Amino acid sequence: MSSPMASGMGGQRKGLPTPTPPTGWPIGAYPTYAEAQRAVDHLSDSEFSVQDVTIVGVDLMQVERVTGRLTWSRVLTAGAASGAWLGLFVGLVLNIVSGNSFAASILTGLLIGIVFGVISGALTYGATRGQRDFSSTMQLVAGRYDVLCEPRSAEQARDLLSRLSVGGEQRH
Numbered sequence: 628m629s630s631p632m633a634s635g636m637g638g639q640r641k642g643l644p645t646p647t648p649p650t651g652w653p654i655g656a657y658p659t660y661a662e663a664q665r666a667v668d669h670l671s672d673s674e675f676s677v678q679d680v681t682i683v684g685v686d687l688m689q690v691e692r693v694t695g696r697l698t699w700s701r702v703l704t705a706g707a708a709s710g711a712w713l714g715l716f717v718g719l720v721l722n723i724v725s726g727n728s729f730a731a732s733i734l735t736g737l738l739i740g741i742v743f744g745v746i747s748g749a750l751t752y753g754a755t756r757g758q759r760d761f762s763s764t765m766q767l768v769a770g771r772y773d774v775l776c777e778p779r780s781a782e783q784a785r786d787l788l789s790r791l792s793v794g795g796e797q798r799h
Contacts, residue, residue, distance in 0.1 A: 649683050650777070651679070651776050651777050653775055655785075655788050660769070663772035663773075666774055673787045675787055679776050679784075681775045681776075683772065684769030685773055687768070688769070692764050693761050694761075697761055702748045702749065706745045706747055706748025710740040712740070714737040714741055716740075717736035719733070
């Protein structure tokens with residue numbers, strides 16, 4: 628998805644098609660993306676024209692997986708660590724610009740980065756006021772993955788995929 632500003636005054640950017648729903652006839656449905664990908668790979672290995680094939684995620688869900696509990700010590704440690712990386716960069720730039728000793732520039736940058744990282748982490752975590760005391764990752768997943776094919780070659784694709792099923796390599 629692009630921002631309206633990125634496309635300029637005329638609206639749509641040149642060369643990029645407008646998003647459209649997928650077309651084609653269903654030739655297989657799979658519970659995981661890996662299985663749908665394996666089916667398309669089988670079609671490709673069978674010299675099938677895979678340009679006619681589309682994998683579509685259906686029943687999309689946003690999944691938040693909780694990875695751990697947040698505490699003040701974890702937040703401050705993570706802030707110090709991320710700040711240290713930024714500080715290392717600042718120290719290298721200081722060394723180039725100031726011409727001071729390498730160790731002094733790196734140490735100064737690291738200390739500044741750690742202080743700002745701890746402050747930033749504390750302010751961010753403190754602003755939640757205990758409403759979100761856990762860390763997590765977000766994913767967009769589908770309930771199933773349909774493989775579609777253009778009508779002109781859908782029957783041939785179904786035949787090839789049925790051989791994959793009979794061979795016991797793939798489930799539908």
